[in-house]
Amino acid sequence: MNGRITTLNRLQRGIVPLVLLAVFALSPLVLKQYALILLTNTFMYIILAVSWSMFSGPTGYISLAPAAFFGAGVYTSAVLGFALPFPLIVITGGLASFCMAFLVGALTLRLRGIYFVMFTFGLVELLLNFVLWWEVTVTGTTGRVVPPLGNTTVFYFMLAILACLLLTAFRLKHSKYGFALQSIGQGEEAAAHTGIHVTALKMNTFALSAFFMGAAGVVMATRWTYIDPRIAFNPTLSFLPVLMAIFGGLGQLYGPIIGAAIFTYLEEFLITRFPYHYMLIFGITMVIAIRYLPDGLVGLVQKAWKQWSRRKHGAAQG
């Protein structure tokens, strides 16, 4: 009986994502352009939030570098243009971010707490100003044009990156390395003395998460078509994914997904309704969420579910 349930569970686990993937893959056939673009945007934020939480969730190292890695992808896209087949550009952009994160990780992952947060955020500003300086003094421009790809193509690329990311994040979380990452977050010294190569694991995971951010940047650039350093290295793209992931809940893989989906929609809604106050409302929502939902939305639902089932259980017994 028990065995049957677990195989059934495992089957369901595999089927649900596949069905979802199929639904999304077919959605451009029925969706209007606006909905398709909104969905692409949502995917982008989900990619940033999930890849961020892949590293920062278990380890507790709060990185504010997503915008730097995303921006590296955007610029890869702009520089390479049509020089390579597009899928190769996506991979190149991902690798560029991967290498950058690996180097940055080597320098900064010794830092703990607020120092790490500050350094990673400084990286975004550093890259922004460096590229700005480079473009003005060396190439003599500030902006670049990225060849457009078309909304449907962009959508499919984003979906493909998202699917790869979710598969990677899921496999990582349930592997021994996933547990090792958690142990680092709960006691780095003890982890090192338990035989875990703490530095290598942190650097590789940090770089892996940056790969997906970079890849998403490459794809997004083709939708924006015109980019400059301030668009590419927009600090908001460092904060939003973090807030979304925390809002959704870091304990489960679907936490950041739900958080990102809700927030993308909320942003869209607020921008159109309250163009001048939307950031303010956004911020207040965030403060309330962090103050009253320490385990995120998913944590809240889990808690409510536990209480409800306990009450039901108690009633049945009584």
Added chain:
Amino acid sequence: MALLKGEKVTRYFGGLAAVFDVSFEVQQGEALGLIGPNGAGKTTLFNLISAALTPRPGAIYFKGRKITGLSPYRICRMGVARTFQTVKVFPDLPVLTNVMLGASFGASPGLSWGDAAEEASEILEFVELSAVRDTPAGELTLANQKRLEVARALATRPDLLLLDEIMEGLNPTEIARSMELIRSIRGRGVTIIMIEHVMKAIMNLCDRIMVLHHGSKLAEGTPGEIAASDEVIRVYLGERAHAGS
């Protein structure tokens, strides 16, 4: 050849010599007790052996190989495991997972996650924690958290086990159980160095005792010799007797 050898091991914190010019040898299969007043440098010596700190100057050899300057994870995989004075279990992870990490990463070669589960179950059986295997480690009693640290260390298949005050804060029953556990670990052929203030345990379990005082080695010998040493009584044992009276 000694399993572990320290040559003039020294470590300063600022101007203070936490450990100064300490040389020692530990033979295969031996149990060495490390005692001394608070602040004598016992835990610092553990940190130097397990590579949390690097001796400057001085050198440490394990199985004849110089291990000074290696990373903690390498030392662990070579066969030196430790526990911590203030317990450092992974609080949100289940007890079993705590131990599996040791088996999967600390042993050499590391076990696959599946094999690690099997090995960890056996070790939990050995330290009598099977009943709480699925409990988050942070919810255990102090005595059980200390046992869990021993289990996690054992999972790395050590040749040398460093036990840092695993009886501190335990009640007499728990201390008796703890002593039993150390005996059975010795029965597995694991060499032990233990820091402990519970003299009954040190005297009963150790073949040899080393006394540290202000970072330097004050005395070394069998439990009988140490108990009879005037100097040791003056700086350490006597002090305690006074405090107790």
